[in-house]
Amino acid sequence: MAQAVSAYVLWGFFVVYFKAVDHVSAMEILAHRIIWAVPFCALLLVLIKRMGNFTSLLRSPRAWRAMSLSAVLVSINWLAFVWAVANDRVIEASLGYFINPLLSVVLGMVFLGERLRRAQWAAVTLAFLGVSYMTVMEGAPFVAFTVAVTFAFYGLVRKAAHPGPLAGLMFETTLLIPFAFGYLVYLQLSAAHELVFVEEGLTTSLLLFAAGAITCTPLLLFAMGAKKLPLATMGFLQFITPTLQFVMGLLYGEPFSVTRAISFALIWLGVGLFITDSVRRGRSEARSRRAT
Numbered sequence: 028m029a030q031a032v033s034a035y036v037l038w039g040f041f042v043v044y045f046k047a048v049d050h051v052s053a054m055e056i057l058a059h060r061i062i063w064a065v066p067f068c069a070l071l072l073v074l075i076k077r078m079g080n081f082t083s084l085l086r087s088p089r090a091w092r093a094m095s096l097s098a099v100l101v102s103i104n105w106l107a108f109v110w111a112v113a114n115d116r117v118i119e120a121s122l123g124y125f126i127n128p129l130l131s132v133v134l135g136m137v138f139l140g141e142r143l144r145r146a147q148w149a150a151v152t153l154a155f156l157g158v159s160y161m162t163v164m165e166g167a168p169f170v171a172f173t174v175a176v177t178f179a180f181y182g183l184v185r186k187a188a189h190p191g192p193l194a195g196l197m198f199e200t201t202l203l204i205p206f207a208f209g210y211l212v213y214l215q216l217s218a219a220h221e222l223v224f225v226e227e228g229l230t231t232s233l234l235l236f237a238a239g240a241i242t243c244t245p246l247l248l249f250a251m252g253a254k255k256l257p258l259a260t261m262g263f264l265q266f267i268t269p270t271l272q273f274v275m276g277l278l279y280g281e282p283f284s285v286t287r288a289i290s291f292a293l294i295w296l297g298v299g300l301f302i303t304d305s306v307r308r309g310r311s312e313a314r315s316r317r318a319t
Contacts, residue, residue, distance in 0.1 A: 031252025039271025045112035058207035063239030068197035080194035093188035098199035104177040117276035123174030124269035130179040146304035150297040157293030164286040262305040
């Protein structure tokens with residue numbers, strides 16, 4: 028369990044890293060994250076002797092189609108979160124990650140023919156009411172929508188492709204490298220020389236270079252933890268990340284109005300139902316397996 032918890036905690040503390048580089052444009056941060064993730068993922072795959080997973084993806088036409096779409100979705104998700112941190116909207120981003128698992132079960136029903144249990148219907152309804160209330164009172168939380176929708180569809184596409192976490196990420200970022208590198212060249216050649224990397228000094232350059240390790244390390248821990256833990260436990264642990272993001276948003280002084288408190292309360296009730304149902308379901312399936 029330690030590896031899975033560590034992964035979710037690291038994802039939660041991504042806020043600190045992106046705050047440290049919030050003087051860099053969100054697009055340049057995204058480009059560096061893509062570029063430096065490839066060699067670091069390759070190194071990890073070699074160390075854990077899983078490079079064959081990546082080469083298998085390269086030989087699969089189905090993987091090319093699915094992972095091309097997942098690459099677009101993950102890049103939009105990353106960009107939205109980086110922008111949210113730089114613009115003091117971490118709490119809104121955390122909202123997206125709270126409702127993401129609930130949206131995922133709806134997508135499973137729509138696209139995979141999965142049936143929602145009563146508790147899941149209740150959880151989704153509470154989340155819908157929470158988001159609807161915030162939309163009516165304060166306007167649509169576009170960051171939360173973007174984060175939740177892109178990550179939920181990303182999970183759906185990944186489920187269809189069945190790549191390993193690290194091999195899949197390396198495939199996605201490899202596909203995106205030409206665009207990322209091209210964007211950095213454009214910044215360097217622009218009249219204003221807007222490229223921050225190197226130009227802003229050693230500290231900023233090292234932080235941007237570290238984006239590869241920061242992106243890939245939690246995925247390795249997640250993959251190690253997921254092999255050992257029941258799905259219900261992983262479903263419970265995944266809420267560590269948005270909880271930490273929410274707390275970080277408060278610590279950075281973001282406003283938390285009464286409207287947001289009511290909206291989050293409804294969503295947290297839904298999350299509580301979702302977790303309770305997942306745990307009960309997991310225990311029931313475990314008892315069934317032992318009985319057989």
